[in-house]
Amino acid sequence: xxxxxxxxxxxxxxxxxxxxxxxxxxxxxxxxxxxxxxxxxxxxxxxxxxxxxxxxxxxxxxxxxxxxxxxxxxxxxxxxxxxxxxxxxxxxxxxxxxxxxxxxxxxxxxxxxxxxxxxxxxxxxxxxxxxxxxxxxxxxxxxxxxxxxxxxxxxxxxxxxxxxxxxxxxxxxxxxxx
Amino acid sequence: xxxxxxxxxxxxxxxxxxxxxxxxxxxxxxxxxxxxxxxxxxxxxxxxxxxxxxxxxxxxxxxxxxxxxxxxxxxxxxxxxxxxxxxxxxxxxxxxxxxxxxxxxxxxxxxxxxxxxxxxxxxxxxxxxxxxxxxxxxxxxxxxxxxxxxxxxxxxxxxxxxxxxxxxxxxxxxxxxx
Numbered sequence: 001x002x003x004x005x006x007x008x009x010x011x012x013x014x015x016x017x018x019x020x021x022x023x024x025x026x027x028x029x030x031x032x033x034x035x036x037x038x039x040x041x042x043x044x045x046x047x048x049x050x051x052x053x054x055x056x057x058x059x060x061x062x063x064x065x066x067x068x069x070x071x072x073x074x075x076x077x078x079x080x081x082x083x084x085x086x087x088x089x090x091x092x093x094x095x096x097x098x099x100x101x102x103x104x105x106x107x108x109x110x111x112x113x114x115x116x117x118x119x120x121x122x123x124x125x126x127x128x129x130x131x132x133x134x135x136x137x138x139x140x141x142x143x144x145x146x147x148x149x150x151x152x153x154x155x156x157x158x159x160x161x162x163x164x165x166x167x168x169x170x171x172x173x174x175x176x177x178x
Numbered sequence: 179x180x181x182x183x184x185x186x187x188x189x190x191x192x193x194x195x196x197x198x199x200x201x202x203x204x205x206x207x208x209x210x211x212x213x214x215x216x217x218x219x220x221x222x223x224x225x226x227x228x229x230x231x232x233x234x235x236x237x238x239x240x241x242x243x244x245x246x247x248x249x250x251x252x253x254x255x256x257x258x259x260x261x262x263x264x265x266x267x268x269x270x271x272x273x274x275x276x277x278x279x280x281x282x283x284x285x286x287x288x289x290x291x292x293x294x295x296x297x298x299x300x301x302x303x304x305x306x307x308x309x310x311x312x313x314x315x316x317x318x319x320x321x322x323x324x325x326x327x328x329x330x331x332x333x334x335x336x337x338x339x340x341x342x343x344x345x346x347x348x349x350x351x352x353x354x355x356x
Binding site for chain 2: 001002003004005006007008009010011012013014015017033034035036037038039040041042043044045046048067069072075103109115116117123125127128129130132134136137138139140141142143144147151152153154155158160161162164165166167169170171172173174175176177
């Protein structure tokens with residue numbers, strides 16, 4: 001038996017990404033959960049960002065960004081980067097994260113995150129509280145330690161986590177379902 | 179040290195939803211992972227669907243659908259509904275799922291899924307292999323057994339799972355991160 005609740009963002013579980021982008025003074029990192037793969041060819045992602053956030057103008061201006069997928073080792077950095085403004089904080093420095101050069105876009109990748117996805121914005125749609133950035137994936141970088149002998153992603157080594165907006169909680173992944 | 183791979187849909191982990199929609203002959207269910215919350219006000223979701231899929235025309239025609247979040251109890255049904263066509267299968271019947279009446283849209287909710295999200299399409303954008311449906315959330319229904327005494331969602335009772343497109347695997351959620 002279900003109870004009806006008011007409309008909300010109730011899709012769960014959600015990815016957690018650290019979006020990195022270049023800026024006029026220094027690069028910035030913003031933690032986001034309103035993110036998805038939406039098209040397989042050309043590989044396309046969407047990202048929802050509030051116009052009030054410091055990174056919104058940087059992402060819009062740059063037209064390029066990197067989505068870095070954190071492991072549980074970057075959990076504290078993910079929370080920090082999602083709750084502080086890049087206006088007041090050098091998040092790379094304060095989170096002890098290392099910028100590394102991307103190959104297709106002019107935005108830093110985050111060395112410590114096991115997966116980095118280079119993206120270029122194709123469209124921006126205003127939805128209300130958030131703008132929707134539709135972006136093409138130009139390259140994917142995966143940490144060598146997560147690839148098996150055939151170069152395939154080994155999820156068991158990745159230690160991923162997820163966000164549940166319904167309870168504002170982060171949960172680690174458990175066991176593979178068979 | 180990371181290795182560069184070709185562009186792909188690499189955002190992980192992803193939600194798994196059973197989209198239910200009315201149809202000319204019978205309602206249908208399609209399992210999708212190209213789904214996200216993208217705007218908090220008005221609450222908005224996006225869904226990527228390939229035009230070749232049987233449900234694409236049904237979702238486009240109806241203009242309304244329900245996103246049902248499965249628990250691990252609906253894992254087998256989720257895989258079935260994601261790999262068979264509604265043209266050849268009555269998925270409600272074959273998956274032993276029960277349609278129940280939604281309150282805001284003309285599409286069945288799936289009784290067995292712990293969360294059902296009623297949605298109305300606002301925009302459709304062609305992205306290539308997939309079309310992007312942008313839809314407003316009109317109501318959220320949550321199973322009573324997952325709500326605590328204050329009516330708040332208790333994730334520990336939900337037994338959610340997630341999809342990892344990089345390895346085409348489903349993983350159950352483990353422990354809450356603190």
